[in-house]
Amino acid sequence: MKTLYLTRHAPNPRKAVLLLASKGIDVDNIDDLNVVDIDLSKKEHYTEEFNAINPMNTVPTMTLSDGTVLNDSQAICEYLDRVYGERSVMGNDVVQRAKVCAMRRIAEFEVLYNFMLAFQHSSPTKAERVDQAPEFAPKSIGRAIKALPYFESALEGHEYLVNDQLSFADLVLYIGLDFGSKLDFDPTAHGDNLARFYKAMDAKFGNDALKDTIKKIKAENDSED
């Protein structure tokens, strides 16, 4: 049996949940995968048991049946993408894969990561883990905003970032924008294309819509088989 340790509202574990959802798969409904919810506010990632599995004390973390531990969201998503579902959301040929990788990294490092820094430097819940510099929070939000024109122009005339197909890059950009929306940032106020993208992704991958989206994508995949 494999086990995926996650915290559903946190952005890095959310990547794994949404990657599976985008393939019509419900993370809670995979025969050989056990899901364990980790409550960060209760410091469940610092228990002796969890620390023994992942001394970095982060989620997501995944253990495979042979004892292998994956303790990084990108590694876990690569694994889940290859093992579950048919069509890859990392890209289906070498060029598409490289383009998705590039877009995903820019979305991650310029958008999501900067919002995470803003949160880590401003939230009392992170005070123990991070040597906080509160003035870093607005600067980090500003840095994320600086990257947005790049995505605004990539989405001109396109629903998705790469080859007009939903990919992992879209999921990471959406997760970044959505995480920013919990801070002092409005994802619908930085260009028409980004606003359209955010609203469409949220209608599919927002928490309220997720179960229905999985059913729809699964039905579409089944009808293509």
Ligand SMILES: N[C@@H](CCC(=O)N[C@@H](CS)C(=O)NCC(=O)O)C(=O)O
């Ligand atoms: N490189 C890691 C980073 C994971 C990470 O930072 N996860 C956050 C949740 S989004 C976490 O576990 N934070 C623990 C804490 O803040 O104490 C990955 O992408 O998996």
